[in-house]
């Protein structure tokens with residue numbers, strides 16, 4: 140009988156961070172419940188009853204003063220959306236920490252490479268490259284009209300790390316380190332999926348002409364290998380099951396609409412309301 144306790148994931152459709160966790164859960168063939176959080180109208184019960192903070196003395200300090208997704212509750216009974224997890228359940232915030240937790244919980248799924256050096260590389264890639272190079276280049280380009288040049292420099296670097304595409308179709312095109320798909324891939328794939336998607340949606344938050352310029356660069360010979368990595372990942376069952384472009388588009392459109400009306404990007408970042416909308 141399995142010793143694995145009940146897993147409940149609090150997630151939001153448009154956010155790449157909970158998507159990382161879903162991918163790892165699917166790759167591990169885990170059974171889990173999802174409770175969806177609307178980031179535009181974040182429910183009060185999420186902060187009050189679920190996320191670490193008030194009322195959960197045993198919880199580690201939250202990684203951010205904001206109430207974020209993902210949050211994973213391990214243990215306890217099945218939860219309804221506005222219900223507080225039971226006292227014997229453990230709550231874990233932060234996608235990269237949750238990925239490590241899942242790699243430990245499901246060793247058979249090999250979510251980390253077997254070789255210690257490759258494991259170190261996979262961890263460094265997620266925590267240093269994706270968090271500190273790729274995301275800080277990507278987010279200002281989609282929400283604050285910053286030019287995408289820094290992003291493309293980071294994508295060049297990412298592409299250089301990819302192993303040669305596998306012409307024999309054994310799946311080598313879909314992973315970065317070691318002998319299989321790992322938490323390094325989980326960390327970056329949700330961002331790459333959304334990157335192209337957002338350019339195609341052309342939200343007003345992109346700089347003038349930036350979407351066409353970005354799509355031209357992305358679709359050029361320069362990024363052939365990286366495009367292949369994304370396309371191959373789209374063929375994985377974990378991605379097929381968790382990437383619903385139409386649903387992401389609907390949720391993303393609501394966030395963009397909120398920025399237009401209020402300037403609010405998230406709980407602690409806001410930009411001036413665009414003049415034409417005032």
Ligand SMILES: N[C@@H](CCC(=O)N[C@@H](CS)C(=O)NCC(=O)O)C(=O)O
Pocket residue numbers: 151154155156178181202205206207208209232233234235404405406407
């Ligand atoms: N470092 C965190 C980042 C999570 C994060 O930024 N989540 C955003 C969604 S994209 C969020 O929950 N924002 C809520 C808010 O701003 O109100 C992680 O990797 O889990």
